[in-house]
Amino acid sequence: MTTVSDINTIKSKETTLVQLWLFFYVFSFFIPAINLDIGFSLKIFMPLSVLTLLVFFNRLKLNINTTDFLWVIFICLGFVSVSLSIDLEKGFRLSLGALIIYFCYLVFRSFLFYCVERNIKVESVFLVVALIFSSVSLILYFIGLKSIGINVLSFEGQRVYGVLVDRAIPRLIGVVQDPNIFIYYASIFIFYFGLKKQKAFLDILCLVLLALCCLLTVSRGGLLALILVFSLVFINSFFRFLLRPKFTLSFFAGLLSLIVFIYIAVLFLSSVDDVISIIERRLSSAASGSGRFEIWINGLSLWQQSPLFGIGWHNFLYYNSNFFMRDNYAHNTFLEVLVETGIVGFTIYFLFFLSFFYSILKVINSDSRKIYLLFTFVAMVLMLNNLSLIISEATFFLMAVVYMSLYKIKLSKS
Template sequence: MEHLSSSEGRRSSLLLFFLLFSVMLGKYHIYLGFAFKPHMMYLGILVILLAASFRFQKLQSFEVMLLFFYLVYVFSGAFSLYASSSLRVMLGIFLYIVFYILMKGILQMFQKSELENGIANAGILFNIGSLFLYVWGLKSNGFSLLGDGVIRYGVWFDRDYPRLIGLMEDPNYFVFYNTIFFTFFLCKRDSLKNKIGLALCLITSVLSFSRGGLLILLIIFIVYFLLNKPANQLRLFLSTFSILAIAWAVSLAMKFRVLDILQHRFQDFSSDGGSGRFELWGRAWDLFSTHPWFGIGASNFADYNAFEYGDNLVVHNTFLEVLTESGVIGLFVYGLFVLTVLYQIFRANFHLKHPFLFLTFLGFMLQMMFLSLIVNDMFLLYLAILSTYFSYEDEKVQSKESNRMEREAV
């Protein structure tokens, strides 16, 4: 893997930061029959600027499995009733694969320290920008917390809950995108910048009032807590408790009772059916029951749902959506992809060497149980980062082997 020289690296670190941050700006896209997003345009520019150093990288095993899944998923469209929807998602997947390959090639031009610095800076800007938009949204609403179905800048007023969406379009997706930053800052609290980043992630995630998202962040925290030594566990607990306590005290001083809002959000769970998800899951299961092997066809659930129930909502469960649209075969292949990622992570000991990569994947898989993310910018960015870390490990092994051979030759 060929990296940029030190002088080139210094000039290009800012380019890397903007690339990572641009993935968070997906809602500011241009529609050209498909959503042409900022990071896609920026990737094209970067490939031109860094063409002399750009190299296509070999695929990891999990990437081969992902491509195989997408092939199976797209093939299910051959059996679909709404062929136009399957065709659109087929073209979309093709474009995403192209941009994924370009993204991976760009990331692997940088040293690990540069990549991690870019992740940290992108995470801090993402959270600061989102928090600013949230406060601005509250201000534009006269600091009233009341409203339903109204979006003001970084706030979505959902049944009188002021939910942070920040730079995203949905509070649940905000937590999903923020997961990699949360785990990164959680696992790398060795600098003031990363501690500030962790505090920002905690504050913005809580303000999203995403029940599922917050529970999964708690699970991530517990898993990481258990992976640590007792001394580190105590420091982790104290630092996290301090951040939350300070944030809670500030919210009380501002008469913004976060804990009361959270309590009401969780109390509503039994009455709102998981924000309507239970009903959607029932519809998806019924469709799967009638098309068990190959499913109803790629990206067809929304069309079936619109025809039968008058709304074009998606399943809000990636695994169930895969099962419904591509059948048992599609879910089996997707399961192989997930297992391949986990196998490679544990084989490389990344759950201990780079725990944020393992914890991010764990968080993504859990959140996919209530979000539809068959094709997603942040998930693909994560996979590109994971692939880059595997390349770093391969470089270390090759370097050690080269040094050993040199010593033996002497």
């Protein structure tokens, strides 16, 4: 005969297994460098999503909301634009990638809903995932530095373990494939731990490791986005302090941390180029945004050729290479969307982000502790102005956490 104690033991074991599954599932989103090229990058979270759907099939709720609907419309429009473009192969591959990541997002979000129903705190795995993410990235970086040695110039443009040599500077890429995109991935952890009111020692350690990783990426755009958003955080705290003056330790610790981070970032970026020839190259690239301004002008001229529906999804690189002799992406996601899918596609993409933003505001209105979601979103939007990242699992990971939070609020009210 099964007793109440036996039932509770079984439930406890099931909860432990779900928590372990949650950890591996979350972690799989933050190791994009581990992938298999099968015409597109098959990343670990993709087969894991299929496995999750099979294992938890009867317990998952694959519902669709307004933000999802807008993304599906955008994918459909992108797919149609590809059929009218020159580089069909790349366009169809991006369309396939967008569908795969959207499917993975739906499964992951549904799994988070299931975790909420079992009273499992999803953010509880953030600490372990962030510690592994940052520490492994640093280890790979220093292994890469050791492999490169003093022959930095001979490794120009190469990835060596956790290092990318870019204009004679060893930049951290860690478990991501690009130093600029690394900060994009790290941002949700940075703001989660940075805005956490009661920080334990491991929280602070994690934040320090993440900050060090971000500094070692030497990403001007990424670091600037972090500085700007943390400045907004401080301004928000300052005005709240004026309304209700309260000299707390956390207020002064936050102010001091912001000042120290900005100082170290500026000092690091200004002193990292200790060779005159490297300084000249970095200054010349900085003056033109590493050539971005010229790329953006080229992009606008391409958009004028087909302003309504664009030149075709994932065709910017082809046009820029063949017509302007620049083998570069747009380095601006919103401009790339405008050029490739026209005003129609850009409008839908903008509405997608607007709906996403509105959902975050709904979460914060009910639970102010989730303010980190808003600042992560703002930082990501700022970074997208310097990145070509139309589809990214990091964006959809944030979306899943946002809608998981809304679902949790809904359950608490019912």
